[in-house]
Amino acid sequence: MKSLRVAAAGFALLLTYFAGAAAAQEFPFGSHRQSYADDVLKPKGKQKALDQKVAAFYAEWKAAYLRPGCGAGQYFIKADTFSGATVVSEGQGYGMLVLALMAGEEPDAQAIFDGLYRYYLAHPSKVDPNLMAWAQDADCHDIMGGDSATDGDLDAAYALLLAHKQWGSDGALNYLAGAKRVMTAMMASNVVSRTNLTNLGDWVTLGKSKYSFASRSSDWMPGHFRAFAKKGSKDWKDVLAATRKTAARLQTTYAPGTGLLPDFVVDTDATAKPAPKGFLEGETDGSYGYNACRDPWRFGVDAALSGDKTSTKIARKISAWARKKTGNRPGKLRDGYALDGSPLVEYQSMAFVAPFSVAAMVDPDAQKWLDALWTSMVETPAEGYYPDSIRLLSMIAVSRNWLTP
Secondary structure, eight states, X not given: OHHHHHHHHHHHHHHHHHHOSOOOOXXXXXXXXXXXXXXXXXXXXXXXXXXXXXHHHHHHHHHHHEEEOSSTTOEEEOOOOTTOOSEEHHHHHHHHXXXXXXXXXXXXXXXXXXXXXXHHHHSBOSSOTTSBOSEEOTTSOBOTTSOOXXXXXXXXXXXXXXXXXXXXXXXXXXXXXXXXXXXXXXHHHTEETTTXXXXXXXXXXXXXXXXXXXXXXXXXXXXXXXXXXXXXXXXHHHHHHHHHHHHHHHHXXXXXXXXXXXXXXXXXXXXXXXXOXXXXXXXXXXXXXXXXXXXXXXXXXXXXXXXXXXXXXXXXXXXXXXXXXXXXXXXXXXXXXXXXXXXXXXXXXXXXXXXXXXXXXXXTTOHHHHXXXXXXXXXXXXXXXXXXXXXXXXXXXXXXXXXXX
């Protein structure tokens, strides 16, 4: 770890050469200047102790997954994925979020953020070059089609708005202009005008495949859409409304006892429903799997910061089911469920455990559950790029260190 810190410090000097002197952050980690909605829960313990636990896990995450390389002034997040990709746009989005949120705790946050963004810019999608090609190999070459995946660009745009909030946009990289460029591209290439829901990526051609009116529930990020409507096009208000309406309807129709959402949703132009088995990725495409496991975080963080009633209801329903299902024991959670709550496997990871902590913040009966989830997040050893990134972002949210642009 010491050698990595030395290398990172040296690389930060190189980035300073490219970007100029770093600006002081306006909302440093641990300052808690961002307000949360009334009556939002947080884990028991002193705030300083909570922040220290987040900072400690950030240091682990950084040592394990943050890498310089692929080009002058670039950083990437090393993603150990089943697909064989070394880097994915999802990971770049996570990394950009983390660095914008950990500024202050991380002394080189702006330099590293700029390096992640430079990598993002260096790998444009072959379909819409204002978005990122979703996967690269160990030699930094685009692979698997060279097109986009919606979630990575959504997180990158939100992170760029946070960077503008933290450091302004008068330096070598104009974060606000970059965010607006990505938001405009996503509205054109990732939002289906007939439904106002996100598609699976810029590779989907409307009306020419079975994927034309399909969406991932994990791409439904109401907090992002709320920010995009304020900082970009007002059309994002329609995306926000459609997202909440569709999620609530799916809960009522297909998961009345659990509130769980499926990985993939089809027929969004008519009556949205869970995807059939084998629709895109496998047998669990219509179940609560490795995509949808992020939903409690996405809806929960919006509910916690905006106080939105619909997001709160959606997150609270999932949280109430989870704590009753497990008797407030996170160790009983499993990596995947049918929408009726039947477990699909007999193992677990933080990819599924951690997001429930964010939803628990807006569940008034969940203090014991939230405390148990926090302990689990703090005490579980590192597991890998995907669960660890989701865990870190969830810990940032529940420790009240999330930010809105």
